[in-house]
Amino acid sequence: MTALVRLQGIRRDFRVGDQVVHALDGIDLTVEAGEYLAVTGPSGSGKSTLLNVIGLLDRPTAGRYELRGEDVTLLSDEQQAAVRNRTIGFVFQFFHLVPRLTAQENVELPMLLAGIAPEERAERAASVLDRLGLADRRHHRPDQLSGGQRQRVAIARATVMQPALILADEPTGNLDTHSGAEVIGILEQLNDEGITLIVVTHDTGIAGRARRRVHIVDGAIQSDQARDPAHGETG
Amino acid sequence: MARPGDVAAFALGALRGYRLRTLLMLVAMGIGVAAVVVLTALGEGARRYVADSFASLGTHLLIVLPGRAETRGGVPTTLMGETPRDLTLDDARALLRSRHIRRIAPISVGGSVVSWRARQRDSLVLGTSADFLAIRRWSMRRGRFLPRGELDAAEPVCVIGETVRRELFGVTPALGRWLRIGEYRFRVIGILSPTGRSIGVDTGELVIIPVASAQAIFNNPSLFRIIVEARSREDIPRAKADIIRIIRERHQGEEDVTVVTQDAVLATFDRIFRALTLAVGGIAAISLGVAGILIMNVMLVAVTQRRPEIGLLKALGAAPRTILLLFLTEAALLSSAGAGLGLVVGQAGSWAVRLGFPVLPAHAPWWASLAGVLVAVGTGTLFSLLPARRAARLDPVAALARR
C-alpha cells in the first residue's frame, strides 16, 4: 500500500538578503494513512515550514513529495489548490476565521470553493458543527465566540470536506489548558475515525499523546519515535 | 470551482463588511457617472433648444442672401474684396416663376425710433410682404397683417409687436392710430401674437411695414434677404437650383447670391452641439478615470488588509483564478452599484435643470448614459485587475503569518 505522505530529501531555503536560511535541510519522512504524528522542536527549527510544504502551501526548494503516490510538486498552482481543497484540512494557531462570516458560513467556505450546492453545504456544515457541540452557535460570528469555540469552528471547517489529512500548527497555542485539551480530544477522535493527523506542538504533554513523535532541529529530523505502547490508548 | 452565485454573494458580503471603503468608492463612481449624465443632458438640451427654435421658423425654407459666400457648414461669410450686386424687389418677384417655390417674402430691416405722441422707443423695423406671416407661421393677436398687393406699393400701414404696443400705447387701443417711424407716419392695422421663442427675433419688439416703405425709410434699394418657401421638402434642392438660375440670369450671368437651406443651418448647429456634448461628456468621463484610479488604490489597500483572509481562502483550496474572480467581482459589483447610483443622481440632476430652466429640454442622450455606465464598470473592473492579481499571487504562508 502506498504511503499517504512520502518526503524524500526535502529542502527549503529562504534567501534573506545575501544570506540563505536552510529552514528544511534534507527531510525524509513517510506518513501512513491513519497515523497520528506530533512534530516537535525548538523555535525556528522548521516545524511550520515542514507543515506548509506537506500542506502544499509552500513549494520545497529541492526534493520529492509524493501524496498518495503522486508527485505533487509537479502540479500547477490550480491543481495544488484542488488537492488542498479535497485532501487536506488545516487548523491554525490563530484560528483564521473570516470575521464577517458566521460560524456556519466559515465552515461552508471550503464547500463553497468546491462548488457544492448551498442546500448541501448548509446541511453538512450544520451536522459537523452539531457534532462538535456548536449547534447553538451556528449563526454567531467569531467575535461572539470563545477561543475554544473558535478553534472548534476551525476544526469543523477543516473536516467538513472529509479530508485524508489534517495539519494542525500549534492548535492549542492560543487556548487555555481546558480548551486546549478539548480541542486535542476532538482531533484525536477524528484520528480514531481514520483521518491522518499531524500536529506541530511545543506542548510536551500533547506531544506525548501522539503515537509517533518527530523531533526536528535546524531543519533536520533528529529523532522519529513511536510512542511507548505502555502508555496505552486514549479517547 | 465556486459557483457564480456564491462568488457574487461572497463579494457582496465583503463589500458589506467594509462599509466606509464601499461607500467611498460608490460616491466616487456615482459622481463620475452623474457628471456624465448631467453634462451631456445640458449639451443635448442646448442642441434641442436650437433645433426646436429652427423648427418654429417654419418648414422647408430657403434664405437668399446677397453676395457669394462659402457655404460649407451653411453659415455664410461674404468673400473678401467682392461687392455684391444688390438683391432687389424685382429679383424677389422673379423667383415666383419657379414652380418649386410656393411663396416668398423680401426682407429689408433697420433700426429706427418709433413714436406715438410723446412716447417713443428704438425698435427693429422690418419691411416685408403679406406672405411673411404665413412663411414664419406667426399669427395675429388683433387686426390684420400687411395687405396683399404690389410689392413696391409703399402703403403707410404697420403691424406692431406686443411689447411695442404696450410701451407706446399702454391701455389706449392701438389699432387705427398713426405711428411715427423716422420721418414717416404709419397707421397701425394689426398686433402680432407673442409667439414662443424664435431664432434671433423677439416678435414683441418688432414693427413690420411694407417692404417698399422700409426701403424708402432706410433709403436702401437692396434687400437684406429673401425668404423663400418651397412647395415641399422634396422641392428644396430644385427650388435652390431655380433661385440660383433665375438670379444669375438677372445679374448678367453672375452668381452673386448665397442660398442657405434651413436644413443646412440646422445640420450645422446639430453638428456643433453634438460635438460639444461629446466633448463635455468626454471631460466628465475623465472623472470616471480618476474614480478608477481611486478604486485601484482602495482595492490595493483592501488586498493588504485582507491578506489573512486571502491566505485562508488559498489554504482552503481557492485557486489563484478564484481569488482573482472574487476581487474582480467585488470591483464590478461596486462600480455597477456606483454607476446605478450616478445614473439616478444624474437623472435627478437633469430633472432639476429642466425645472430650473424650462426652456432647456435637458435629457441625457441614452448613448451618453450607456457610455457613462460602461466606462464606469469598465474602469472600475480594469483598475481592479492589478490589485486582484496581486491578491491572486499572494503567498499563502506569508499571508497567514502573524507578523
Ligand SMILES: Nc1ncnc2c1ncn2[C@@H]1O[C@H](COP(=O)(O)OP(=O)(O)OP(=O)(O)O)[C@@H](O)[C@H]1O
Ligand atoms: N518567509 C521566510 N523568509 C525567511 N526566513 C524564513 C521564512 N519563513 C521561515 N523562515 C526561517 O526558517 C526557519 C524555520 O522557520 P519555521 O517558521 O518553520 O520555524 P518553527 O519551527 O515553526 O518555529 P516556531 O516554533 O517559532 O513556530 C526559521 O529560521 C525562520 O526564520
Ligand SMILES: [Mg+2]
Ligand atoms: Mg511555527
